[in-house]
Amino acid sequence: MTSIHRRSILRGTGALAAVGLSAPSVLAQAGKPHAGTTINAACFQTTYFDYLRAYFPEFEEKTGIKVNFTMQAFPVYNQRTDLELSTRGSALDVINVTFIYSGRWIGAGWLTNLDTFTKDAKLTPAAWAPEDFLGGPQSAMRNAKGETFGYAWLAGAMIQSAARYDLIEKAGLSMPKTFDELLKVCDAIHGKEGVAAFTADRLHHWNWIPYLMGMGGGVFKAPPENLTPTLTTPEAAKAADFYANLLVKYGPDGILSYSDDQAMRSQMAGRANIRTQDAVWMVPLFKHAESTVQKTVRYGLMPAGPSGNYPGSNSHALGIPAGSKKKEAAWEFIKWAVSKEIITRVVREHAYPGIARLSVIQSPEFKQVLTLNGQDVAALYLEVLQLGGKTGYMKYRTVPVFPQVGDKINKAIERIATKQQGAADAMKQAQAEAIQDLQKAGIKIDT
Amino acid sequence: MSTRTRTNRFLLQALAVTLAVLALAPFLWLLVMSFKTNAEIFRFPPRLFFEATLDNYAHLWTSEFRRSFSNSLIVATATTFLSLLVGVPAAYALSRWTAPGGNAITLWILASRMAPPIAFTIPYFLVYRHLELLDTLAGLVVIYLTFNLSLVIWMMRPFYDQLPRSLEEAAWIDGATMWQGFYRIILPLSGPGLAATAILCFLFAWNDFFFALILTRTEAMTAPVAVVNFMNYEGWEWGRIAAGGTMIMLPVLVFSFIVRKYLVHGLTGGALKG
Amino acid sequence: MRRQHRFFVWCVAPSLAVLALITLLPSLYLLVTSFTQLNLTRPETQWDFSQPFESYRQILADSRLHHSLWVQAKLSFWTVLLQVLIGLLLALLLNMRSGLIEALRTVFLIPMVLPPIVVAIIWKVIYTPDISPMHGIFRAIGWNVPALITDPNWALTAIIIADTWEWFPFTMLMVLAALQMMPQEILDAAKVDGATPLQLTFYITLPFLQGVLLVAGLFRLIDSIKAFPLIFILTDGGPGNVTEVTNYYSYLQAFNFSFLGFSSAITIALLAASVALSWLIVRVVGWGVRVD
Structure with missing residues (x-):
């Protein structure tokens, strides 16, 4: 994709948001397939999810999925998540793939290959644009075969x-x-x-x-x-x-x-x-x-x-543990949490700099709020x-x-x-x- | 009593009071802090009279903390019940009868109470992965039996030692079975002991931090782990941290006060009677 | 009698069966694991016994582990010593008949019955300069005291102080219990002979308390091997490795780095130590020896 194309997508953010929302809303009318599900998500303490928490009710409204989100200090989060992943347990559905652990977790096969979700048009509308994520931050989230195990919410x-x-x-x-x-x-x-x-x-x-x-x-x-x-x-x-x-x-x-x-x-x-x-x-x-x-x-x-x-x-990404039993609901959350609309909003409202979506970074708004x-x-x-x-x-x-x-x-x-x-x-x-x-x-x- | 001894006595009591206040100060500080706003907490010297707030508690009660609180309650109650159910008959039997290898059993029971928690945590952690017991309340109940079952046996045995054998023997002569003798005669008589033991079991399970830290994640997280998570996360929300701590310790204080006579007994495995 | 015998066996059997299942079997599993190099990032290490004593070899070569033993020794020595001393002195002080004193006895128990994690939080507050009343006082009188838990010269002392505060009531309570069983006649006889209170304490009370002090000390010694929440909350083993005791190091190896095989080997050693000390207690107290 050329950057011109990106910019044109970006210029129409409003329209895009409408499109982006309308696609899942078709599903939603089909009964919000994951309504009533509760997913457990975890990350280390960070401003991004502090901001995002305020939007959770909208996500719950839209998908019927309740998000139980916990944050811990960086070392504590890593230690506890590493432990959980090592058991291939199902206690967590969405986790932060910590930069320094990405090699360890992906290498050990503890994470879910997200390509299965992005390649399925029913699960991911084309407008979500996985290729919009910056190559640098994403490189830590791939294995040797080029499969993707996380989408970056932070390019630090x-x-x-x-x-x-x-x-x-x-x-x-x-x-x-x-x-x-x-x-x-x-x-x-x-x-x-x-x-x-x-x-x-x-x-x-x-x-x-x-x-x-x-x-x-x-x-x-x-x-x-x-x-x-x-x-x-x-x-x-x-x-x-x-x-x-x-x-x-x-x-x-x-x-x-x-x-x-x-x-x-x-x-x-x-x-x-x-x-x-x-x-x-x-x-x-x-x-x-x-x-x-x-x-x-x-x-x-x-x-x-x-x-x-x-x-x-560095980069930190959202991923799904291999042992999660609610992977599709988890994917709904990831899709939402690092969607263009949400990222744009966090940038606009909090001048959050660490984003990994090129289209948003190149927007004039990004420069302006920062x-x-x-x-x-x-x-x-x-x-x-x-x-x-x-x-x-x-x-x-x-x-x-x-x-x-x-x-x-x-x-x-x-x-x-x-x-x-x-x-x-x-x-x-x-x-x-x-x-x-x-x-x-x-x-x-x-x- | 001479004046001198009376003065001495007064001085000693004054000393004891001073020491008690000193020893309690750290605890009271936390208690008071839980009613302070953050601005008040950072103020030095502290004001003796400040506007107390319940915000810290309100915030906790509307957060996930509430669920971990009820997790703690459920786990502690369940493990207490199970330990008593299995352990009480054993305590009675060991009191009335010299089991073969009695000394070895004694050592075993004491050692399993005294073993470092990590010695059980590693194997439980490894096995629970396969049994899908990680992050479940049932998993915690089982591992809490490791210390509570031993506790029941050694707490209750001395109680039965004190009850004369003639009691149940009289019942047997009247035609009661052995089980009836125990169930109808002995068990009711050991009521206070049972209550004390139950409370201690509850407290030990309630107080556990290490097992829950390793074996739970989200669903089965207990209150002590939750408050630590909270502390890691909101490092500067001292008022809420204090409120969390206070909520965990309140039931403990109340119950401990009830069983204070049996504390030594419970902590030393009947090595000493309090 | 056979009927009785059978009944008692049935009473004891469930307990022993459950205990075996939940304590013996796991201990065995721990022992077996210690002969592997189990590391959960490498599943093939799970039942690999090709180098059964590799973990034990590493124990001998691991300088950080050896350092942790030394830290453990210091922690155990000082906490046990202080707790026995303070507990003894307080018990002697509180051993009088008066309503006030009886109430105080209960008050002194509070540190011990608090959940360990709350004790850790309390001391975290006291050791955090920004909000600590202790540091506030130091500042007010012009002392420049560093944050104790991040100062290598003070961190272990800070832990020792907190641990002593938590557990002095234990020894106090045990001594008080023993004092109440002290035969009054001996004391009266000595008083008649003109012994001063100090002499009474040194020549009669203390020798009488020897046994209970030993037992209390042993219990505290075993418990000091298990020290965890205070270190976890206050220092995380730091600064550097100043407060990293063996139990804590074993925890880090197992649950931070997933070296479960290695950690099992360390833990086996810890377990052996606590069983040995428990045995000592059983011998000293004579508990379990039936006297009918």
Whole structure:
């Protein structure tokens, strides 16, 4: 499909919505085949489904399917869902296919091949357009044969935000563009007006990696083929030291236990200034009613290191567990939750940036609502997505064993940040533990 | 009593009261917090008099939390009933009769009560996958028997030890069968013991967190797991977290007060009588 | 007599059968699993006994596991010690006849009867600087105290404090029960001989309580191996691995990473330890030995 064609589809959003709705409504008149069904859906804590929840009654009205949606903190969600999938149980009907688990879950055969639904015209109208989803984010949701196991609701892209940019300006500085500048800015603003210079959540194996790569390091030797961990390089030690230092020297008290939400709240409450994370956690600083920093927040690209700029990008998708007994009802929900209409609405009402449908991204509305404090955040966001797609530096994240290795990284950063170990020692231990786990999982390691 | 001893006594009592207040402070803090708005929670120093709100409770009661609350209730009641049904006759028999290998049985019963929960969780988890008992109330009831059945046996046996044998022997002489002797004479006499044991069984099942964490997902989720999920999700809604905690602990406090005399007994397997 | 015998067998049999089914069989299953490398992402590992002792070999080589044993030892030592001490002192204090004191005894029980998860939530509140009254007080008097549960020097102490708070009533209650069984004549005789209250405590009461303190300590020791909710809620084993006890590590291996075979091997060791300690209790108490 050409983009012109897309745009023409998009221009007629209103009409499209009518078409999109009328197709299922034919079915609905045929008795809403899934009326009375209750499906269980789950995701980690995220703004997208916070917003979506408000629309659930419409979905229930339209299909007669009741949605029981639970959200948990990121690590908790992953652990519980992994456990559930491993039993091939039927407790969940719709799940979030977490980026770092996508390789593991798809590889183990724990998810349902969604092609059977998209290829069936009775189940999916052509207007739903599965090919409208961006190739980059979708690539993590496919297996080697090209079958699709999830449709992305989030194409995440890491950017930088300064909740109190006024403090940076007051110090005569601007948005940091390099790691060195970041340190300089943090030094200049830390503690001013009681605001900590930096904040982060505790998912170090996501937040830290751009710093690792920016300094020239990497997690594995050559993912996905060679998964020998490379955590003992001098670059890794340097990056770990740098990042741990950011956390303890410039972070608010208790930063090491922050969840995503808590880190966001620390910025919204004006207790902390700079954060480098996925844009979806940054936009609420401007949009959220409880934010106290709406007027002072500014955004920028992730700072670059001596070896380049590697802002993280990822995707999260909705999928159906292999053990679900209500797959068709589950598909109804997925179809609805990432339909053009719903995505457009979430963008319009909440300036939600992390979407994965090209037609919506290219719409003028997207650019318009994501202009925050005069800044074109949409452009920033797209730039990061392109960076990630170009060189494939995100491949390390979707290998099946990343969750185990990521855990070792988290622990190592914690040990450094809490001064239990020097960076070199901590990374050495992480490397040894990672190798042990990889071998337990039957992975070949270079010696 | 001399003045000195009286002063001493007064001082000791004052000390005891102070310590009690100190020991209870963390608990009271949570209780009070559940009636506060978020703004009030973040205020320091806290105000002694604040406008109490029931919003936290109202919010919980309209959410999914209510279902997990009733799950907890059903599971705890069912497992209590089953443990008593199976365990009470055994306790009676073990009190009246020296079973062959009695010591081994004793150790077995105590050990199954003391075993780390993960030792049962792994095999149950693996087997439940195939029996489709994961995320079901029945699955929880069964695994709660692992600790409650032992509890019934060791709680009840000392009660029967205290009842003289002549009671049922008299009934036998009057022509009652052994079963009737137990059922008509002994069982009614052990009423208080039964009540205490039932309450303890209920509490242990109600309090469980680990088994439910691993073996339930959505449908059979119990209240303790639900409140933790809630905490993971709404990390800053402390008022609601406190309200959830309070709702879980209230039945426990009431029941515990009733059986406080038997607590030692229940927790130590009759090693000591309270 | 045969009739009696048969009746009793019928009373006991269902219990033993159910217990065997729900405890012995699973333990056996656990043991068998520990001889495999079971990992649910690789179904072929389910009944693969080609390397039966691989998990046990890994146990010997796993430094994180060894560290967790050390953490466990520290946690057990301090919690048992503190709980026995505090429980003993409180029991001695509360061992007087007065309506007020009797009421207080009940009040002191509250921490112990609370659901463990609620105890964990209570301490989470106290250890979260933003809302903690404790941190509020520290700030007010100008102390700069770090968030205890994310500070490696304090995290384990924080857990120990919370666990001690939860379980000191247990030892207190056991000691109180024992004190009430103390023969009054000995005390009276000693008083007549002019013993001071302190002497009474040291030479008569404490020796009398030896046994109960040992049993209480053993019970707490076994329970300390099972520590879970506090660690799960407060620190998640962190920061780093500072509060990662063996039980918690085993849980992570089994249910976070799906290394069920390996975790079973660790758990077998834990199970053996708690059975051994239970045996010790049975020996000390002499429970189950029939004295007719």
